Amino acid sequence: MSDWSKAVSAFKSAGEGAPTMTGNLGLQLEEPLIFEQGEDGRCGVDLPPVPKVESKLGGLARKGRIGLPGLSEPQVVRHYTRLSQKNYAIDAGLYPLGSCTMKHNPRLNEKMARLPGFSDVHPLQPVSTVQGALELIDTLAHWLKTLTGMPAVAMSPAAGAHGELCGMMAIRAAIEAKGERRTRVLVPESAHGTNPATAAACGYIVDPIPANARGRVDIEAFKAKLGDDVAAVMITNPNTCGLFESEIIEIAELIHSVGGYFYCDGANFNAIVGRVRPGDLGVDAMHINLHKTFSTPHGGGGPGAGPVVLSEALAKFVPMPYVVQEAGSYKLVEHEGEGGQNFGRLKAFQGQMGMFVRALTYMMSHGADGLRQVASDAVLNANYILARLKDEMSPAFDGPCMHEALFDDTFLKGTGVTTLDFAKAMIDEGYHPMTMYFPLVVHGALLIEPTETESKDAIDQFIAVLGGLAQRAKQGDQADWFRAAPRYTPRRRLDETSAARKPILRWMPETESKEAAD
Amino acid sequence: MTRKYTEDHEWLEIAGDIATVGITDYAQQQLGDVVFVELPSIGKKVTKGGDAAVVESVKAASEVYSPATGEVVEVNSDLEAAPNTVNDDPHGKGWFFKMKLSNSGELDSLMDEAGYKAFVEGLA
Numbered sequence: 001m002s003d004w005s006k007a008v009s010a011f012k013s014a015g016e017g018a019p020t021m022t023g024n025l026g027l028q029l030e031e032p033l034i035f036e037q038g039e040d041g042r043c044g045v046d047l048p049p050v051p052k053v054e055s056k057l058g059g060l061a062r063k064g065r066i067g068l069p070g071l072s073e074p075q076v077v078r079h080y081t082r083l084s085q086k087n088y089a090i091d092a093g094l095y096p097l098g099s100c101t102m103k104h105n106p107r108l109n110e111k112m113a114r115l116p117g118f119s120d121v122h123p124l125q126p127v128s129t130v131q132g133a134l135e136l137i138d139t140l141a142h143w144l145k146t147l148t149g150m151p152a153v154a155m156s157p158a159a160g161a162h163g164e165l166c167g168m169m170a171i172r173a174a175i176e177a178k179g180e181r182r183t184r185v186l187v188p189e190s191a192h193g194t195n196p197a198t199a200a201a202c203g204y205i206v207d208p209i210p211a212n213a214r215g216r217v218d219i220e221a222f223k224a225k226l227g228d229d230v231a232a233v234m235i236t237n238p239n240t241c242g243l244f245e246s247e248i249i250e251i252a253e254l255i256h257s258v259g260g261y262f263y264c265d266g267a268n269f270n271a272i273v274g275r276v277r278p279g280d281l282g283v284d285a286m287h288i289n290l291h292k293t294f295s296t297p298h299g300g301g302g303p304g305a306g307p308v309v310l311s312e313a314l315a316k317f318v319p320m321p322y323v324v325q326e327a328g329s330y331k332l333v334e335h336e337g338e339g340g341q342n343f344g345r346l347k348a349f350q351g352q353m354g355m356f357v358r359a360l361t362y363m364m365s366h367g368a369d370g371l372r373q374v375a376s377d378a379v380l381n382a383n384y385i386l387a388r389l390k391d392e393m394s395p396a397f398d399g400p401c402m403h404e405a406l407f408d409d410t411f412l413k414g415t416g417v418t419t420l421d422f423a424k425a426m427i428d429e430g431y432h433p434m435t436m437y438f439p440l441v442v443h444g445a446l447l448i449e450p451t452e453t454e455s456k457d458a459i460d461q462f463i464a465v466l467g468g469l470a471q472r473a474k475q476g477d478q479a480d481w482f483r484a485a486p487r488y489t490p491r492r493r494l495d496e497t498s499a500a501r502k503p504i505l506r507w508m509p510e511t512e513s514k515e516a517a518d
Numbered sequence: 519m520t521r522k523y524t525e526d527h528e529w530l531e532i533a534g535d536i537a538t539v540g541i542t543d544y545a546q547q548q549l550g551d552v553v554f555v556e557l558p559s560i561g562k563k564v565t566k567g568g569d570a571a572v573v574e575s576v577k578a579a580s581e582v583y584s585p586a587t588g589e590v591v592e593v594n595s596d597l598e599a600a601p602n603t604v605n606d607d608p609h610g611k612g613w614f615f616k617m618k619l620s621n622s623g624e625l626d627s628l629m630d631e632a633g634y635k636a637f638v639e640g641l642a
Contacts, residue, residue, distance in 0.1 A: 437577045496576045500553035501601065 028490060031082045035069050035507055042070035067509070086490060088432050090298075094454055094462055098404045098435035098447025099192065099240055101270045101292035102299075108365055109295060109358035118357045123349035127331055134330035137350060138323045140360045144288060144307055147371070149279030152315035154308045155322065156351040160267055163287025163306030164198040164234075166346055170285055170310060170317040171232050171261045172202055173343040177317075182231035182260070188217050190241055190439040195234040195265055204231055211441050215241040215397040215406075222251060226258050236265035237281070238272065240439040241397060242382065242404035242447070252282025261285065261314070269293045270451065271379055271403035274372030284311040290352075294359035305355035316340040321350055377452035378403045381459060385448055388463045392470040396442045403451070409444025411470055416479030419444040422469060424485040424493065429465045522625055523634035524585045529609060532625065539585060540613040541573065541604065544638050549575035552604040557593040558615055564590060566624050571614050573604065582614060586624045592616040 023030040055061050071079075089095070095102035113119060121130050141153045154170075157163040168185075175182050185199035188209045196206040207225055212218040217235065233255045237245045245251070252262045264278055264286040270293040278286050290305040291298040298304070310318060319342050321332045332350065336342065366374065379402055386395060386405035394410035409419050423433035423446075435447040450459055472478055486492055519533045527545035530537040546552065556572035564570045564584035571582035593615045597603055604612040619625070629637060 440578055497551040497553060497602075500551075500574075500576060 029082050029085075030490070031079065031086075033507055034071070034076075034079050035067070035509075037079065038069040038071040038075060040070050042072055044071065044073035044076060090453070093430065093432070094450065094458055095432050096434045096448045096450055096462070097432065098242070098406070098449040099267060099438070100298065100435070101268075101289070101403075101449060101451055103270070103292070103295055103451040104453040105295055105297050105358075106362060106365070109361045112361040113354050113357045115357075118353065121353070123353075128329075131330055133353065134323050134332070136360060137353075137356055138325060138330060140356050140363075141307070141323070143360065143363050144309055147273060147277070148283075148286065148288070148309045149277030150283070150286070150309035151279075151312050152310040152318055154310065154318045154346075155356070156319060156347040156349070157287065157306040157308055158347060158352060159291070159302070159304030160265075160287055160289045160306045161194040161198065162346070163289075163308045164194055164263070164265065165201065166306075166308045166319060167263050167285030167287060167310070167314075168198050168202045168204075168232065168234075169319070169343050169346075170308070170314045171263065173317040173341065174261065174314055175231055177341060180259070182229050184225075184227075184230050186222065186225055186230060186233040186255075188235060188239070190215070190239055190441045191234060191236060192240060192265060192267060195236070195263075199232075199234060209233075211241075215239070215243050215441075216245050217247065217251065219247050219250065223254060226254060226260075228258055230255070230258055230260040232261040232263050232284075234263040234265060236268055237278075238268045238402035240268075240447075241442065242401040242406050242449075243397065244271075244402055248281050256282065267292060268403060271375055273375045274368060275375050278309070279311065283309075284314055285309070290355050290359040295362045296352075296355040296358040303352055303355065305352035305359070307351070317343050319343055319346045321345070323350070374452050375403075378450075381450040381452060381454060382448070384456075384459060385450060385463060389466055389470070392467045393446070396445065404447055404449035406439075406442060407446040407448070408442045409446070412444065412473055415473045415476065417473040417482045419446055421479070421482035421485065422446070422473065425469050425482050426465065427486040428488050429469070431462065431465060521631055522585070522628035523631070523637075524583070524628055525637065526583050526585075528582060528585045529634075530585045530625075530628075532619070535619050535622065536591065536616055537586060537588070537619055538613050538616050539570070539582075541582060541608055542634070542638075543608045546605050546608045546612075549573065549580065550577045551575055552601045554579075555597040555601045555604065555614070557595065557597065558590045560590055560593060562590045564588060564617060566621075584617070585628060586617065586619055586621070588617040588620045590615050591618050 019025070090102050090104060117132055118136070121133050127134065137155055141155055144153050145151065154166050157166045183205055184207045185204040186207050186209050187196045187199060188211060190211050199206050209222050209225060210218045216239065222233070233251065235245060235248070235251065237248055239245055255262050261284040262282055264281075264283040266278070266286040266288045269288055273293055285308055287306045287308045288294070290296045290307065291302060296305060318340060320336070321334045323330055324333055336344070363371065382403050382405045383400050386401050389405070389407070392411070393407045396406040396408045412418065412422065419436050423436050426433050435445070437445055438447060439445060450462070473482065519531055521529055521531050523529050523542065527542045528539055529542050530539045552573055552575050554574040558564065558570050564587065566584060566587045568584050569581050570584040570590070573580050573582055594613050597612070597614070606612065
């Protein structure tokens with residue numbers, strides 16, 4: 001008897017009072033870290049014995065163990081398969097993270113990206129052997145320029161924030177080329193955090209512009225901050241409240257009138273693609289998240305890709321390398337002095353080639369009319385959610401929205417339930433929560449972006465869940481019920497505070513971590 | 519000693535030309551559990567309404583604005599190791615920094631305790 005209880009207690013994951021011995025719940029399996037599995041000497045492949053060689057490393061030779069776990073092939077396969085089953089992805093269900101545009105990644109994109117002419121090329125191959133790949137980059141560049149109404153594009157930035165850096169460096173290069181010194185960049189309070197971070201990384205002082213009661217840039221406050229020391233204004237349009245900046249043209253004219261540049265954060269381009277050309281609004285630089293608007297994988301499935309379109313004023317500062325067409329063939333501009341006044345190199349090679357293939361596939365399979373429909377459907381879906389939930393929840397602003405519906409936590413007032421509790425209860429109902437507590441200008445914000453991916457059935461079910469939870473919260477006396485959520489996840493409410501205050505950033509063997517704690 | 523409050527939810531306690539600055543109980547409640555505090559360096563010149571410190575919680579990172587113009591003379595470095603003090607005792611041990619005031623006339627526009635209480639009730 002005692003032997004059995006010892007055997008059961010060997011399952012470390014089953015805590016006191018756990019419903020099962022193992023900590024597994026049916027087919028929802030506990031999974032230790034890979035370093036906590038296996039044993040010395042076990043190996044998935046037969047390696048030849050290491051011949052005796054004299055070490056030439058002297059005193060630098062490693063003395064301790066490397067500490068790699070000893071595992072068989074099936075153990076490794078099961079470990080990563082089990083981890084992948086814990087992942088929530090757009091392939092598993094609706095993913096309403098506002099500002100992230102978590103849309104379906106069409107399988108046709110994947111088929112094209114796997115064509116050997118694209119998947120088996122190397123960035124250092126002679127240019128004459130990769131003409132097709134360069135043509136693809138050039139064709140994608142053409143689509144991006146056409147859709148945005150801008151004359152130039154830098155293809156190499158690796159993702160959105162890298163694209164912002166590229167755009168702001170082009171702006172700085174243009175200012176320096178004029179022999180000017182400008183120190184301030186204006187950024188609305190509702191901006192993505194990367195905007196002020198980028199401006200600061202480029203050496204500028206970030207000067208915030210407040211929002212007005214309609215959730216848009218306060219144009220009078222913006223005017224008051226203008227001056228000949230302003231390098232640029234960085235605005236997201238549609239903005240992070242899911243609203244179109246209706247005074248955008250006036251803002252562009254005003255910033256240009258003081259000699260500054262207009263950086264537009266293109267994170268929300270999905271709402272206007274095929275409908276509005278940012279070039280017509282007076283934008284000087286805008287990054288395009290291919291992993292949002294143009295359906296390439298996002299998050300853990302990335303990498304991202306953030307080409308930057310540039311206005312006439314900034315075009316000649318486009319960073320290396322870039323593709324040009326000369327006498328019927330494509331070549332790469334790789335060196336300074338080969339034309340233009342590029343500000344250098346942002347990335348080792350030409351950009352995220354695999355994402356370029358997927359994005360162009362998406363564009364060509366949809367066509368110009370299809371992309372217009374994408375924007376319309378994305379906006380329609382968000383407005384449907386906003387309209388159906390406006391009485392049960394509390395919209396942050398009056399009127400229709402663009403691609404995302406934004407609620408504040410007024411509807412939870414007096415219930416004892418917070419936005420966080422509400423989101424955790426959604427997890428039990430099988431939904432990934434929306435973006436919470438962002439934008440910061442809205443109290444207890446709940447930001448929902450359904451994208452065009454979802455069918456009406458899927459959205460109706462989602463609305464029913466949100467509405468049902470809102471009603472439950474408002475019944476009264478439900479705070480404890482919400483605080484106990486999530487109940488049905490592998491781990492329940494995580495201790496976010498301790499995770500932030502005392503983060504454990506590296507796994508250590510039990511003996512070592514015990515020593516470290518002592 | 520008198521206490522004054524700003525609309526950005528900072529308090530300051532004034533003793534002669536030295537003011538101790540912290541964030542209010544309302545501010546810490548809105549922020550949630552504070553996980554990190556970035557304090558100004560001693561000797562930093564601060565202006566009324568300008569950035570002075572940063573407070574980060576599980577929900578958000580926020581600037582702490584200087585409620586007056588002057589120079590930072592002392593900081594509460596205990597907060598670096600124990601940021602939870604801002605939640606536990608915002609009006610006492612959770613103070614951020616002390617500053618030497620250079621323009622006491624600026625303080626007239628700040629709210630007293632009753633005024634701040636009414637201001638917060640107006641937000642609810």
